[in-house]
Amino acid sequence: MEDIITLDYGSGGKKSSRLIEKLILPRLFNPALGALGDGAIVEGGERLAFSTDSFVVDPLFFPGGDIGKLAVCGTVNDLCMCGAEPRYLSCSLIIEEGFSLASLEKIIDSMAAQCEKARVQVITGDTKVVEKGRGDGIYINTAGIGFMKYPGLSPKNIREGDSVIVSGSVGDHGTAVMLSRSGMMQGDISSDCASLRELTERMFLVSGKIRALRDPTRGGLATTLNEFIEGGELGIELEEELIPVRPQVRAACEMLGLDPLYCANEGKLLAVAAPEDTEKLLEAMRQTPEGKDAVLIGRVTREHPGTLTIKTALGGRRILQKLTGAQLPRIC
Amino acid sequence: MLWNKGQRDRLLGEIGTRAQKPMKLMEVCGSHTMAIAKSGIKSLMPENVSLLSGPGCPVCVTPAEDIDRILALAMEPGLTIASYGDMLRVPGSVPGDSLQRRRALGARVEVVYSAMDALELAAAAPEREVLFLAVGFETTAPGTAAAVLEARERGIRNFSIFSLLKSVEPALRSLIAREDFNIQGFICPGHVASIIGEQGFRFIPEEYGLPGVIAGFEPEEILLAICRLTGQLARGEARLENCYKRAVRPEGNPLARAVMDSCLQLRRDSWRGLGEIENSGFKLREEFADFDGERKFPVEVELRSDCAVCRCGDVICGRIRPEDCPMFGGGCTPEDPLGPCMVSSEGACAAEYKYRGL
Numbered sequence: 098m099e100d101i102i103t104l105d106y107g108s109g110g111k112k113s114s115r116l117i118e119k120l121i122l123p124r125l126f127n128p129a130l131g132a133l134g135d136g137a138i139v140e141g142g143e144r145l146a147f148s149t150d151s152f153v154v155d156p157l158f159f160p161g162g163d164i165g166k167l168a169v170c171g172t173v174n175d176l177c178m179c180g181a182e183p184r185y186l187s188c189s190l191i192i193e194e195g196f197s198l199a200s201l202e203k204i205i206d207s208m209a210a211q212c213e214k215a216r217v218q219v220i221t222g223d224t225k226v227v228e229k230g231r232g233d234g235i236y237i238n239t240a241g242i243g244f245m246k247y248p249g250l251s252p253k254n255i256r257e258g259d260s261v262i263v264s265g266s267v268g269d270h271g272t273a274v275m276l277s278r279s280g281m282m283q284g285d286i287s288s289d290c291a292s293l294r295e296l297t298e299r300m301f302l303v304s305g306k307i308r309a310l311r312d313p314t315r316g317g318l319a320t321t322l323n324e325f326i327e328g329g330e331l332g333i334e335l336e337e338e339l340i341p342v343r344p345q346v347r348a349a350c351e352m353l354g355l356d357p358l359y360c361a362n363e364g365k366l367l368a369v370a371a372p373e374d375t376e377k378l379l380e381a382m383r384q385t386p387e388g389k390d391a392v393l394i395g396r397v398t399r400e401h402p403g404t405l406t407i408k409t410a411l412g413g414r415r416i417l418q419k420l421t422g423a424q425l426p427r428i429c
Numbered sequence: 430m431l432w433n434k435g436q437r438d439r440l441l442g443e444i445g446t447r448a449q450k451p452m453k454l455m456e457v458c459g460s461h462t463m464a465i466a467k468s469g470i471k472s473l474m475p476e477n478v479s480l481l482s483g484p485g486c487p488v489c490v491t492p493a494e495d496i497d498r499i500l501a502l503a504m505e506p507g508l509t510i511a512s513y514g515d516m517l518r519v520p521g522s523v524p525g526d527s528l529q530r531r532r533a534l535g536a537r538v539e540v541v542y543s544a545m546d547a548l549e550l551a552a553a554a555p556e557r558e559v560l561f562l563a564v565g566f567e568t569t570a571p572g573t574a575a576a577v578l579e580a581r582e583r584g585i586r587n588f589s590i591f592s593l594l595k596s597v598e599p600a601l602r603s604l605i606a607r608e609d610f611n612i613q614g615f616i617c618p619g620h621v622a623s624i625i626g627e628q629g630f631r632f633i634p635e636e637y638g639l640p641g642v643i644a645g646f647e648p649e650e651i652l653l654a655i656c657r658l659t660g661q662l663a664r665g666e667a668r669l670e671n672c673y674k675r676a677v678r679p680e681g682n683p684l685a686r687a688v689m690d691s692c693l694q695l696r697r698d699s700w701r702g703l704g705e706i707e708n709s710g711f712k713l714r715e716e717f718a719d720f721d722g723e724r725k726f727p728v729e730v731e732l733r734s735d736c737a738v739c740r741c742g743d744v745i746c747g748r749i750r751p752e753d754c755p756m757f758g759g760g761c762t763p764e765d766p767l768g769p770c771m772v773s774s775e776g777a778c779a780a781e782y783k784y785r786g787l
Contacts (some may be wrong), residue, residue, distance in 0.1 A: 409467070409582055415469045
């Protein structure tokens with residue numbers, strides 16, 4: 098490892114994994130943490146899922162959302178991906194001296210609206226203020242507890258022939274944030290930030306054969322699917338033409354030198370499920386606003402173990418790797 | 430997609446029929462490199478057709494000594510480096526040292542999309558000096574020149590450029606003149622051609638007897654260019670064809686060239702892999718000395734040779750494929766790069782690594 102932290106360590110890609118595996122896990126290891134899921138499942142009177150996430154987005158307000166909406170939806174979605182019903186959140190605010198109260202109000206209002214929608218409550222919290230110049234306006238950490246409703250979700254359960262499903266178009270959030278950061282014309286590109294509770298509840302009702310769920314946030318679809326199969330005996334084959342990318346997102350990505358398959362999403366999920374349940378799942382997903390564009394994008398295969406491959410629109414085939422560091426805009 | 434599957438298959442069929450002998454084709458544009466890798470074109474080529482990347486990635490052709498100078502400058506107090514994102518992870522002669530690392534150590538480095546963005550940074554922060562790293566070929570040179578002209582017009586004095594701008598033609602001539610040159614045709618860069626025109630690439634067939642096809646950036650447009658090149662080679666012809674007429678005129682863009690000429694002039698410059706080439710780089714003209722970062726912030730660095738095991742120079746010249754470099758994917762990865770080709774978003778090694786075929 099290098100001797101200092103660079104931005105790449107926060108990208109959700111290979112460097113982030115290395116930091117977790119080399120520095121954090123050896124020191125804080127226990128089986129619940131070692132599973133490296135979106136949240137941990139703990140034993141007690143009731144089976145609980147527990148998850149935490151910190152939000153440091155720039156800009157704080159972007160088309161389609163703000164840091165408050167992200168902070169609630171992010172943790173709620175992580176709990177949903179564990180097969181849990183999200184119930185309680187904690188909220189910790191780290192605010193920079195000089196931050197506008199009106200902005201703070203807007204952020205908290207936005208959190209409240211999302212809590213109501215996702216049927217969760219913030220039941221504990223903390224506020225710290227740091228000196229001017231020591232923070233970026235506001236950072237938010239939320240942790241969440243949910244009650245387990247659908248146990249057994251794990252990439253370990255993926256089998257040959259399983260379907261790979263995405264709940265809608267990919268790349269919207271990452272592109273929207275990049276565009277507003279660059280001050281370029283936004284067009285009608287906005288973040289997909291949304292709670293996925295209703296979507297997962299419907300999925301859990303219609304199928305008992307969902308193997309794994311994950312929300313493709315940092316690192317995007319390609320990185321998340323790599324995590325499903327990493328080091329195992331199975332691979333995944335995607336069809337480029339089946340993966341929904343909105344034309345305006347595709348165009349903006351071309352211009353910015355980004356790849357939509359590696360851009361963050363904040364209101365999408367990837368599911369691997371038994372082939373016989375695919376249609377049922379898609380139908381149930383499409384009845385929710387968050388899943389209306391759900392579609393089958395690929396299959397689990399025994400060929401190319403541990404490798405994510407994609408058949409391009411042109412008919413060529415290539416490997417899709419994990420993201421290696423933050424995506425950087427290019428020259429021309 | 431511009432075309433239907435039937436048309437694509439027909440093109441592929443024609444390429445297969447025409448390639449009765451080995452044909453090595455070279456693209457000299459980073460955007461082509463990425464488009465070829467991303468669309469999986471190499472996996473569709475018949476055995477006889479190999480595609481190699483030339484000196485078309487502007488970050489990759491920047492020699493390590495220039496990166497070292499930039500890294501040294503980055504630590505100057507009061508100085509903000511404004512750069513395209515591509516440059517951030519490029520290592521200098523010491524592996525691991527990059528603008529990204531310097532930023533984590535306290536350097537002010539801002540990612541911008543254009544020279545104009547850098548100028549606006551300077552306008553918004555008059556107490557700081559903003560140094561724009563001008564990287565690129567004839568594609569980004571006019572935009573850089575326009576920003577300098579505007580800086581003078583608006584009287585923005587805290588803005589300067591560090592010119593790494595280069596010209597495509599002298600590099601291609603130098604490459605073709607090498608003894609070990611073994612390429613049968615060029616996929617000519619559509620973006621550069623939109624500025625310098627078809628006329629800027631005529632020398633390839635006329636002086637060197639090699640076919641050239643100016644190509645667009647959709648996968649089908651690249652396939653079409655490959656098809657035309659194989660056709661010329663099969664018939665024993667050498668012509669310049671323009672398959673990107675919607676953007677490239679015979680005379681190019683005279684207005685953009687005039688802007689460029691008004692503030693930039695050619696100089697002898699150093700290229701990674703190709704060495705020193707006469708009249709191959711752009712510097713600011715004398716009357717724009719106030720905006721010349723090299724004069725404003727002179728910096729001496731120890732002249733170190735490029736990293737000994739890194740073979741980016743050979744990759745850039747098409748002497749080896751990225752995967753032929755012994756460090757590829759092992760000692761050199763996008764996370765821990767030894768050379769620029771692995772980290773520039775247009776680099777041949779980055780493309781090969783990220784979009785590896787099966």
